[in-house]
Amino acid sequence: MTRQAPLIAELVNLATSHRRGGARTRCPQGEELVAAFAAAAGERVGMALRADPDAGPRLAELARELREALLADQAADQAARINAMIRRYGAQPYLVEDVGQPFHLHFHGAGDAHVEAMGGEFATALALIVDGYGPDRFGQCEAHQCDAVYIDLTRNGSRRYCGTACTARAKTAAYRSRRQT
Template sequence: MTFGSHVDGVVAVGRELVNVATPGERQGRSYDVPGPAQLLSGLADAVRLSGRDARVPDAGAVEAFLDLARRVRPVYEFVEAREMDQAAEVTNALLDRYAARPRLESHGGQPWHLHFHGDRRADASGWGAAVAMGLATVLGSEYADRLGVCAAPACDRVFVDVSRNGLRRFCSEACQSRVKAAAHRARQRA
């Protein structure tokens, strides 16, 4: 299942930004935003998920990426709680904040496709408009429920479900395995 190649890429970037740049829990452990060098590496890995030649984040843009991740996380949380009106309101606020403007672009031998750019003065990360439009595209589709927060205990990382059946509930195979192993141990004790 795909949302469209460009949308898939920017939604993946948004998901990974939230997972790298927001504190909480990850795979059963407390998760703190990493230090500067590791954070920059994680942000660079996140933007590479777009599948295009993206500008690698520099130290000057870190605060903008952190701000974007903090603003995007509630969309996943509201969708997980099935509070779609609130998810849409947050996404509309993101669209306003990052002034998403559509542009047709062709690069790397690809056919023309939509990109969304915002005002660089409003977003030093350069990703706010694209991520906001990606989320808006997903929320405005029949697949709005494909965003979520990991169902594993002690994990609040987010995911985008692109599985065929739409039943994904974990951020990673590691979390899914932890839950299955715990359930197996519980059955063995019973």
């Protein structure tokens, strides 16, 4: 399930992060959001999303729910939000055989539409990360002027930034402030 983590962060950051990497960003909406996320999600998911004329607002809603779950202050609140998403999207475990891959577990939501199917997958992925890694593996980037989220799957739980660019910026800033004292 951890393979979903980068996609979850990508969706949340595309749709809800207003400052990324030190600059203000305009969050895309509607078809623009679908196109941007489809580009990140790969061909199969991208095609399914683009075929759905109303995917944009539902994708934005899913992103908002995911962000609230990721950044919940209390573990109990976080668990309640994730559980609510699992229920709402009707996530169901079932085994799937993809071409060239052995059977593996999917947790698609109950609806036919791809946004809802993905909602089930994403909600279950968060639940499995909490179960496997503990409740402290989600956060907001600590670099200056960035409110992007991250999902930390490092062994020692050491992640603090949304990506390599913010890690580099934060290191440079720390170096400068050390030199000034």
